[in-house]
Amino acid sequence: MLGIRGLLGAVADTMTCPLRPDDYWAIINPLWSRRELSGRVAKIIPETSDTSTVVVRPGRGWRGGLAGQHVSVGVSIECVWHRRTFSLSSPPGRPDGLIALTVKARPDGLVSRHIVHGLRPGQILRLGHPSGRFVLPDAPPARLLFVTAGSGITPVMSMLRHLAEGGAMPDVFLAHSARNASEVIFGAELRRMAARFPTMSLYEHHTRPTDGRPVARLTMAGLSAICTDLPERLAWVCGPRGMIDDAESYWRESGIGDRLVTERFHPVTFPGGQGGRVRFARSSRETTVSGDTSLLIAGEDAGVIMPSGCRMGVCHSCLAPLVRGQVRNLRTGEEHGIPGDLIPTCVSAPARDVDIDL
Ligand code: FES
Missing domain, CATH: 3.40.50.80 (Nucleotide-binding domain of ferredoxin-NADP reductase (FNR) module)
Incomplete structure (x- = not known):
């Protein structure tokens, strides 16, 4: 449950950020949200000059994961939710139920810099479930x-x-x-x-x-x-x-x-591409990005709730239907665009103006 300060902060947020019905549950306790898996920052541990570990209590619905997996993390910066993927540094199934994510602030990383230098205990993060194949086998080798x-x-x-x-x-x-x-x-x-x-x-x-x-x-x-x-x-x-x-x-x-x-922290990408305006039809949001910015990053930075998992073009969690326009596959450089195509947004960029059904 929120303390008085947290409650006042949440109420203040309602005056500046648009809310959905489920967000009222989130005002009482964000970890109860049924719409989105959340976690509350329990502690920040500085590791080096540019790296911190964020200890998080995950909310209802957290399924746990395997050692070595990564998690999609959403953080609100000036009322816009941004998502990035970070690796878990904690072992699975800690007795206290907490998880730890270790984040290095990159010089050009809006989200990583905010997490390392701006995040405070008590703040709420949106979480994805752990995913990734960088894991140990069931029986570790000799x-x-x-x-x-x-x-x-x-x-x-x-x-x-x-x-x-x-x-x-x-x-x-x-x-x-x-x-x-x-x-x-x-x-x-x-x-x-x-x-x-x-x-x-x-x-x-x-x-x-x-x-x-x-x-x-x-x-x-x-x-x-x-x-x-x-x-x-x-x-x-x-x-x-x-x-x-x-x-x-x-x-x-x-x-x-x-x-x-x-x-790999980033997929192998094929340079080039002109970019363009990206319209997220159902969210009524649009943004203009370069030809090497994925639709996933474009959407997250525009405040669209984007489904995602591996962010590497492997898991298909991020598929979204193309409404119109051309996209470029960042891994092959191939351009394509048939309305209704399911686009892996994490490894696709706008080849020119595109509309996505999200
Ligand atoms: S997030 Fe896994 S394929 Fe795009």
Whole structure:
């Protein structure tokens, strides 16, 4: 339930934001909403200078998920709901019922910067259900390798916490790249874990050590000299595009592509396209975006409630009918536009003006 301050804040919001009937439930307790799964921020934990963990109490209908999955999160910024996807850093099924999302503020990221620098305990987030294939098998293999960089550690932290829950850890090698020791997200906890479990090896690769000496980025060929049994391990890699590309090439060329699971933060996109006006017919909203902005992002930034899941063109959760116009597939560059086509909005951009039935 809301306290007096929260109630006053919610009432104030009703004076500036349009409401639907179910929102009146949300004024009493937003976590009771039947229209949209919500969560209340319980705590913000600063991790590094630009990264925070948001601990959330999810509302009615939360189904839980698997270690390593990600969640679509909606946050209200000046009365406009924006949605982005963030990885869970908590293990599934915490006894206190809370979940944790760890977010790195990107310099050009409106939502991530707001979450890291502007979010406060008590505020309400809209949540999707966890999704994604970057997960552990039901029975973890005998030997695991995790390769991460920057905030790519987040889903792996969820897995490591899950693996450690029973008081034992399988044979794990974690290679993590960050600029320096103080910028390793969860650095202290990872080092404690590695000290606690003799079966866990932690290799930190610092590209900007504090002595100013530049160090080359972590490559898979270089890693194979450090983790000498790399080919025998089942591997999970999460990090920037260059790292994922390198890993996929290395594992494929080594003939062990089936032993690799990767997590990309963004789909591989095909540059080009002119963009245009996007009209969301049922929501009576419209916006104009560039040719490399997905319809999903365009809709979310325009305040449209957009269905979504993986945001990578995999799960089909975001399909929406095209009313008219041409869209461009961001992964192939192909343009198409037959009215009634179901468009994957997360990987489609306007080729020119389009109307979407949302
Ligand atoms: S959100 Fe999964 S395919 Fe678009």
